[in-house]
Amino acid sequence: MYRELKEKEQQWIDSLMNVEFQGRDILLKQFSKARIVYKQEYAFISIEFKIEGEIEPYPFHVRVPVEMRAFQQASAPIVFLLHIAGGVINELEIFTADSTQIEADNIELTRVEYEVNQEVIMDR
8 A cells, every 4th residue: 555655756855855944854864764655636635654664753843844835837836734743754735725626747846935833943
């Protein structure tokens, strides 16, 4: 049931993790050991993670450390929310901001903005 990440899914994660925040390196290591279950509905995609092997737990008690909005030329933005549960990556939730149909193969990542949870913002 669980499988390896496909190239587009890895690109989504790479883009999402392209912003600095506390504990980011720990989450990147978790992603490197992850297998997934991919589910797609009309307006959203859910990628559930299962980590194989030993990992360092994410030490911050935040459910969503980072959010990314990918602005599309022909539609509303696509929102990416990374969910952490018990110190482990749990789910990447992806949905259209206006609840229109999501087209996974056509998500543009050229213009993105990030929102980092206040509890894990890097000290400036």
